[in-house]
Amino acid sequence: MQGTPFHLEVVTPEGRFFDGEVICVTAPGILGxxxxxxxxxxxxxxxSLGEMKIHEASGRERDAALFGGFFEVAGNRAVVVADEAEWVETIDLPRAERAYQRAHERVMEMFPGIDRERARRALERARLRMRLAHHASPAASKPGAR
Structure with a gap:
């Protein structure tokens, strides 16, 4: 992808996730x-929860899972303050599948004291990780692949 570069910085509570020159970035806003x-x-x-696509000025394309936050553009610079971010290629698919199963079971439990909203958010995070991991690695979606 060609175009004029601008600066993108992505930070999470753990620190700087990305800092560099990009041509384009797409992100999951709460309205789309x-x-x-x-x-x-x-x-x-x-x-909102979703996929962020980064097209670096070097030509490299990167995908990340974003788990909420804010996006600001001003003065040819964009800053993302994310609640959590994870590069798609680092997603551990078996772990995401186990997290999905645990969260699904908690959402379905009918016992007092279960925080259903927290379990629902965990379910959504695991579902996003699984979707992006499958998309990034077509072999992962084949039966018996791992």
Missing amino acids: SFGVLANHAPFVSAL
Whole structure:
């Protein structure tokens, strides 16, 4: 992808996740996904759970799972403050599948004291990880592959 580069910084509570020059970034806004190119009008958006695609100025393309946060564009610079972020290629699919199963069981439990909202969010995070891991590695979606 060719175009004018701009600076993107992605930070999480654990520290700097990404810091570099990009041509384009797409992110999961709460009202739907959006894309940003150089010289974009200033704006701020809340982020939802979803996929962020980064097209680096070097030509490299990277995908990450985002788990909420905020996205700000101003002065040909974009900053993402994410609740959590994970590179798709680092997702542990078997672990995500186990997390999904545990969260699904908790959502379905009818016992007092179960925080269903927390379990539902865990279910959504695991579902996103599984979807992105399958998308990144077509072999992972084949029966018996791992």
